[in-house]
Amino acid sequence: xxxxxxxxxxxxxxxxxxxxxxxxxxxxxxxxxxxxxxxxxxxxxxxxxxxxxxxxxxxxxxxxxxxxxxxxxxxxxxxxxxxxxxxxxxxxxxxxxxxxxxxxxxxxxxxxxxxxxxxxxxxxxxxxxxxxxxxxxxxxxxxxxxxxxxxxxxxxxxxxxxxxxxxxxxxxxxxxxxxxxxxxxxxxxxxxxxxxxxxxxxxxxxxxxxxxxxxxxxxxxxxxxxxxxxxxxxxxxxxxxxxxxxxxxxxxxxxxxxxxxxxxxxxxxxxxxxxxxxxxxxxxxxxxxxxxx
Amino acid sequence: xxxxxxxxxxxxxxxxxxxxxxxxxxxxxxxxxxxxxxxxxxxxxxxxxxxxxxxxxxxxxxxxxxxxxxxxxxxxxxxxxxxxxxxxxxxxxxxxxxxxxxxxxxxxxxxxxxxxxxxxxxxxxxxxxxxxxxxxxxxxxxxxxxxxxxxxxxxxxxxxxxxxxxxxxxxxxxxxxxxxxxxxxxxxxxxxxxxxxxxxxxxxxxxxxxxxxxxxxxxxxxxxxxxxxxxxxxxxxxxxxxxxxxxxxxxxxxxxxxxxxxxxxxxxxxxxxxxxxxxxxxxxxxxxxxxxxxxxxxxxxxxxxxxxxxxxxxxxxxxxxxxxxxxxx
Numbered sequence: 001x002x003x004x005x006x007x008x009x010x011x012x013x014x015x016x017x018x019x020x021x022x023x024x025x026x027x028x029x030x031x032x033x034x035x036x037x038x039x040x041x042x043x044x045x046x047x048x049x050x051x052x053x054x055x056x057x058x059x060x061x062x063x064x065x066x067x068x069x070x071x072x073x074x075x076x077x078x079x080x081x082x083x084x085x086x087x088x089x090x091x092x093x094x095x096x097x098x099x100x101x102x103x104x105x106x107x108x109x110x111x112x113x114x115x116x117x118x119x120x121x122x123x124x125x126x127x128x129x130x131x132x133x134x135x136x137x138x139x140x141x142x143x144x145x146x147x148x149x150x151x152x153x154x155x156x157x158x159x160x161x162x163x164x165x166x167x168x169x170x171x172x173x174x175x176x177x178x179x180x181x182x183x184x185x186x187x188x189x190x191x192x193x194x195x196x197x198x199x200x201x202x203x204x205x206x207x208x209x210x211x212x213x214x215x216x217x218x219x220x221x222x223x224x225x226x227x228x229x230x231x232x233x234x235x236x237x238x239x240x241x242x243x244x245x246x247x248x249x250x251x252x253x254x255x256x257x258x259x260x261x262x263x264x265x266x267x268x269x270x271x272x273x274x275x276x277x278x279x280x281x282x283x284x285x286x287x288x289x290x291x292x293x
Numbered sequence: 294x295x296x297x298x299x300x301x302x303x304x305x306x307x308x309x310x311x312x313x314x315x316x317x318x319x320x321x322x323x324x325x326x327x328x329x330x331x332x333x334x335x336x337x338x339x340x341x342x343x344x345x346x347x348x349x350x351x352x353x354x355x356x357x358x359x360x361x362x363x364x365x366x367x368x369x370x371x372x373x374x375x376x377x378x379x380x381x382x383x384x385x386x387x388x389x390x391x392x393x394x395x396x397x398x399x400x401x402x403x404x405x406x407x408x409x410x411x412x413x414x415x416x417x418x419x420x421x422x423x424x425x426x427x428x429x430x431x432x433x434x435x436x437x438x439x440x441x442x443x444x445x446x447x448x449x450x451x452x453x454x455x456x457x458x459x460x461x462x463x464x465x466x467x468x469x470x471x472x473x474x475x476x477x478x479x480x481x482x483x484x485x486x487x488x489x490x491x492x493x494x495x496x497x498x499x500x501x502x503x504x505x506x507x508x509x510x511x512x513x514x515x516x517x518x519x520x521x522x523x524x525x526x527x528x529x530x531x532x533x534x535x536x537x538x539x540x541x542x543x544x545x546x547x548x549x550x551x552x553x554x555x556x557x558x559x560x561x562x563x564x565x566x567x568x569x570x571x572x573x574x575x576x577x578x579x580x581x582x583x584x585x586x587x588x589x590x591x592x593x594x595x596x597x598x599x600x601x602x603x604x605x606x607x608x609x610x611x612x613x614x615x616x617x618x619x620x621x622x
Contacts, residue, residue: 035405037353037412085590091404092351093589096545099353099538100585107578115574218534222416225409264424266417273413277406278398 002133007251013140014209014223015247016147020202021217021224022231022239023151024195029233031171031191034083037098039199040221041105042078044214046071046200047207048113051120060123064204068197075196079189087188109214120207143205150201151240154194167191219266223250226269229276232286242284246272313459317452325451326523327563332458333519334559338543339469339552340512345541346550347473348505349485351404354411356537357418358388358510360529362517367435367527368428377440377522381461384518385511392510396503415537422529434528437521454523461519465512469552472508481505482550513540535578542581545588548595557596 021039028036036042046067053063082101086093124142128135158164169177170187178184202224203217210216223246231242246269253268282288317325341355365387366380375383399407422429429435442453472478480501483491492498521527539562547558566577592599 035409037408082586089589091408092345092349092549093593095351095353095405095408096541097586097589099541100582100589102582103535103538103578103585104582107575107582111573111575111579218416222413225413229409264420266413266420267424270410270413270417273410274398277402277410281401281406 003255004252005134007255008248009134009136010140011248011251012244013137013143013247014206014250015227015244016144017202017206017220017243018223018227018247019240019243020147020150020198020205021220022227022243023154023236024198024202025224025228026231026233026236026239027191027195027198029228030236031167032083032087032188034094034098035233036192036195037095037221038078038101038105039195039224040217041102041109042071042075042196043199043203043220044217045105045109046074046196047120047203047212047216048109050200050204051113051118051207051212054121060121064123067200067204071196071200072193074193075199076189076193078196079192083192084185106214113214115214118212120204120212122208139208146201146205150198154198154236163190222266222269222273223247226272226276228283229273230283232283234287235283235285238283238285310463317448317455322449322451325455327567329451329455329458329523330520331556331559331563332455332462333516333523334540334543334562335555336458336462336465336519337513337516337540338547338555338558339465340509340516341540342544342547342549342551342555343469343473343481343512344505344509346544346548346554347478347485348481348502350399350502350506351408352411352509352537353408353534353541354414354418354537355509355513355540356532356534357411357414358392358513359517359520359536359540360418360422360532361391361510362388362514363521363527363532364422364429364517365514366518366521367437370437370440370521371430371435372428378457380522381457381515381518385515388514388517389507389511391514393503393507395510396506399506400499400502411537412534415534418532418534419529422532429527429529432529434526434531437525437527439525440522454519458519458523461515465515466552466555469512473552477501539581542585544595545585546595548597548599548601549593551595551597551601554595554597 021043024043025036025039028034028039049070050063050067053066054060058066078101082097083094086097122139122142124138126138128137129141130136158168166177166182167187167190169180170182170184171191174184177187202220206220207216210220224243227243227246228239229242230246231238231240233239249272250265250268254265276283313328316328320328337355337359340358341352344350344352344355362384365384366377369375369380369383370377399410402410423432439450440453441450442448446453448456473481480491480496483494483496484498484501488498543558543562544554545558546561547556548554565580569577569580588595594602
């Protein structure tokens with residue numbers, strides 16, 4: 001039982017990270033109908049920026065805040081410069097451009113920072129926290145906490161601010177929003193900026209666990225895809241629940257299903273994606289998109 | 294094929310073939326190996342192009358079928374001492390079946406979702422290969438011996454592989470050309486451009502889509518098997534997600550929905566990284582990325598499509614009659 005609880009808790013911790021990245025994916029998907037294949041690499045790049053600032057001697061939380069600001073501006077610029085020209089192009093063109101972005105970010109990070117793994121500090125104490133027989137890593141708890149704070153922030157932003165309302169309107173009905181004076185193009189750009197920001201949080205939280213290297217997000221990204229698919233690509237709340245679920249499933253399956261162990265972890269994510277897409281393509285909480293012919 | 298004069302095109306083709314047939318006797322072994330690799334990539338690109346270019350199903354995971362083909366050949370040669378030439382069709386058939394089966398759930402996945410599922414497949418491949426250690430030799434991979442030319446032929450293994458790959462490529466190109474220029478090709482393009490209208494016209498969309506997936510995977514599997522012979526080594530980490538992206542780069546640059554584009558794309562993905570490597574280890578991928586994006590903006594039909602359009606304009610032929618140019622991009 002203790003092992004079970006232990007696995008559930010650490011599953012929730014990694015699940016929180018998947019949830020952040022899945023949320024970033026869903027935010028962009030909802031606003032622009034684009035699945036951003038470069039989301040993981042954008043997060044990775046932001047994490048390297050944070051690493052540079054920490055190395056330059058900035059205090060952790062200053063570097064953290066500065067990274068989020070830079071990530072926001074970076075995401076905004078990427079939308080304006082790279083994605084905008086293919087905004088109305090068919091899916092294939094958009095996917096290819098996103099893949100191009102993925103490859104560029106990955107190789108530029110490798111170029112600047114080399115492919116050698118780097119340790120990344122955690123803001124939380126090293127000492128484990130004991131609760132009964134279950135031991136929590138302080139970083140795990142901290143990661144869950146930070147994810148929750150980010151989610152709360154986003155919820156409040158979208159629910160209670162004019163800008164958030166305008167962004168939701170632009171995503172739902174661009175034409176009417178434009179008639180009401182909402183600058184739809186800029187709303188999309190801000191959406192990309194916010195998604196990059198959320199991704200940066202995920203990157204900074206996961207880097208102490210998996211170490212920093214240009215390919216660190218590949219595995220995380222596939223889990224984020226699985227989470228977003230499970231929760232439903234049209235539901236931000238679903239993405240979060242999906243992320244936590246996938247984190248827990250990953251850990252429990254790794255522990256209890258002998259033939260899977262840790263060696264087939266990515267395959268578990270693949271299986272989740274394929275099964276959900278085949279059985280219930282809209283995910284657990286997504287709405288079924290009806291298309292007029 | 295809006296070529297102004299057929300005889301001219303045919304002459305050019307024959308001269309090209311004659312030159313490629315003479316190359317092995319003038320080039321160094323290393324250069325020869327590079328050209329063999331070009332042919333192999335061209336076969337894989339041809340397969341992917343049928344699926345993504347003609348049929349509009351986005352696959353970011355064709356590296357998986359390449360890996361399946363390569364490992365089929367490697368395991369057959371290594372464990373059962375099957376001659377190399379027999380492993381190639383076997384790999385093709387196996388991948389055809391696997392692709393057809395994967396194509397069935399893929400029917401339910403449109404556009405982005407298919408890209409997503411195949412992308413995850415590409416990411417998971419190395420892990421799966423390492424898992425079946427008993428067959429695949431785990432992360433060590435399998436070391437093979439380069440197949441010799443059959444008795445009576447005085448060719449080095451490299452020259453032999455060059456000719457085998459070239460022959461397979463020419464054969465598969467003719468098959469593809471015949472498959473795509475007629476009824477089947479039109480059905481595939483119709484499904485890509487307007488699935489509902491195609492169904493209304495009586496095209497069995499489900500059958501054609503999963504068949505396209507099967508044939509495409511079969512082509513890529515044959516390429517994988519040939520590469521196992523040419524490199525004489527297979528290891529899981531060679532089949533990572535970047536291999537699948539390389540194929541995507543190849544068809545985008547060569548030309549979506551174009552048969553000759555496969556060769557141009559293969560030349561690009563074989564030689565450009567080699568030159569770029571001199572700048573930095575990371576440079577090839579930066580260049581790939583920039584090319585992907587710039588091509589999508591400026592030449593969405595790739596080198597082959599753009600060249601064809603220019604050629605058509607020069608000859609004042611009506612390019613619009615070309616069936617390959619649909620509403621893809």
